[in-house]
Amino acid sequence: xxxxxxxxxxxxxxxxxxxxxxxxxxxxxxxxxxxxxxxxxxxxxxxxxxxxxxxxxxxxxx
Numbered sequence: 001x002x003x004x005x006x007x008x009x010x011x012x013x014x015x016x017x018x019x020x021x022x023x024x025x026x027x028x029x030x031x032x033x034x035x036x037x038x039x040x041x042x043x044x045x046x047x048x049x050x051x052x053x054x055x056x057x058x059x060x061x062x
Contacts, residue, residue, distance in 0.1 A: 006031045007057035009050070013039040032057070 008022055008031045016035075018026060025031040034053050036042050042050045 005057075005061040007034055007053070008032070009034045009036060009042070009053060011035075011040055011042055012037050032060075 006025075008018075008026060010016075010018065010033065012035055017023075018033075022031070026033045034057075036046060036049060036053070038045045038049075
């Protein structure tokens with residue numbers, strides 16, 4: 001599954017360090033990393049920004 005296009009959204013208020021498996025996939029170029037300056041629930045705190053990120057990710061993978 002690592003060869004499938006993927007976007008990993010991380011919320012900076014939860015901390016800026018990625019879990020080792022995620023860090024490896026992002027570092028290898030298999031996953032795109034998007035950092036949002038929000039807490040754990042971006043669908044409530046920044047719904048438009050999250051929708052934009054998800055829309056752009058879907059457009060790249062189709």
